[in-house]
Amino acid sequence: MHLVMFDIDGTLTETMNIDEECFVRSFKDVFGFADIDTDWSHYPRTTDYGIFHDVFTSRIGRSPTAQEVSQFRQHFIQLLAAASSQSPIAPIAGADRLLSGLTQSGSHRVSLATGGWRDSARLKMASAGMCFDDHPAASADDALDRESIMRLSKQRAAARYRESFAGSVYVGDGIWDARACRSVGIPFIGIGRGSRAT
Amino acid sequence: MIVAEGAVCVFPDFNDSDMFLRSLYELTNAA
Numbered sequence: 001m002h003l004v005m006f007d008i009d010g011t012l013t014e015t016m017n018i019d020e021e022c023f024v025r026s027f028k029d030v031f032g033f034a035d036i037d038t039d040w041s042h043y044p045r046t047t048d049y050g051i052f053h054d055v056f057t058s059r060i061g062r063s064p065t066a067q068e069v070s071q072f073r074q075h076f077i078q079l080l081a082a083a084s085s086q087s088p089i090a091p092i093a094g095a096d097r098l099l100s101g102l103t104q105s106g107s108h109r110v111s112l113a114t115g116g117w118r119d120s121a122r123l124k125m126a127s128a129g130m131c132f133d134d135h136p137a138a139s140a141d142d143a144l145d146r147e148s149i150m151r152l153s154k155q156r157a158a159a160r161y162r163e164s165f166a167g168s169v170y171v172g173d174g175i176w177d178a179r180a181c182r183s184v185g186i187p188f189i190g191i192g193r194g195s196r197a198t
Numbered sequence: 199m200i201v202a203e204g205a206v207c208v209f210p211d212f213n214d215s216d217m218f219l220r221s222l223y224e225l226t227n228a229a
Binding site: 002004078092093094095097098101107108166167168169172173174175177178181182187189190191192195 | 199200201203204205206207208209210211212213214215218219221222223225226
C-alpha cells in the first residue's frame with residue numbers, strides 16, 4: 001500500500017488569493033502590521049504558523065505568545081469564513097472526484113498535509129465541497145515547518161489505516177512543497193499552470 | 199518553478215484523472 005499526501009491551498013482548493021488577502025489583512029487588523037512580503041517562498045518555514053511567527057518576531061523582536069497566535073488565527077479564520085460565505089471556494093478541477101476515487105482504491109491511501117491552520121483548512125475544503133475530517137491530516141496547528149507536518153501526516157495515516165506504507169508521494173502546488181519533499185525524501189507531483197509550473 | 203525545484207511531473211488540475219493516476223502508479227511502483 002502507498003500513501004498519497006495532499007497539500008490543500010492551490011492543490012485541492014482554489015484559495016491562494018483569498019488566503020493571501022485574509023492573511024495580510026489579519027496582520028493589519030490585529031497587530032497593525034503593513035507591507036507584508038507576500039512572496040511566501042522567501043520565508044524559511046512556509047506555513048501559516050511559520051510565516052506568522054517570522055513576521056511577528058521580525059516586527060516585535062520576540063516570539064508571539066500563545067494568546068497572540070490564537071488571536072491572529074481566530075481573526076484570519078473569521079475573515080475567511082466571511083469571504084467564503086459571500087463567494088464559495090472552488091475546488092481545483094477534478095479534486096473531489098480524485099480524492100473519492102483514491103480513498104476507495106485498493107492500492108493507495110490518502111492523507112492531508114497542509115501548511116494552513118486546521119480550522120481554515122476545514123473551512124476551505126467544506127466550502128469547496130470536500131471534507132477535511134474524512135482523511136488523516138496534519139496542519140500548521142501541529143508544527144511550524146512543512147517537513148514536520150508531512151512526517152506527522154504519514155504517522156497519523158499509518159495509525160488510522162493500521163498499516164505501514166511501501167512508499168509515499170506528495171501532491172502540492174508550491175516551490176516550498178517541492179523543497180520540503182526533497183528534504184524529507186519523497187517524490188513530489190506538482191499542480192500548477194504557466195510560470196508557477198515551469 | 200516547481201519543475202525546477204524537483205517535481206517529478208506537473209498537472210494543471212485533476213481533470214485528466216487517468217493521466218494523473220497513471221503517473222502516480224508509475225511513481226509508486228518504481229519506488
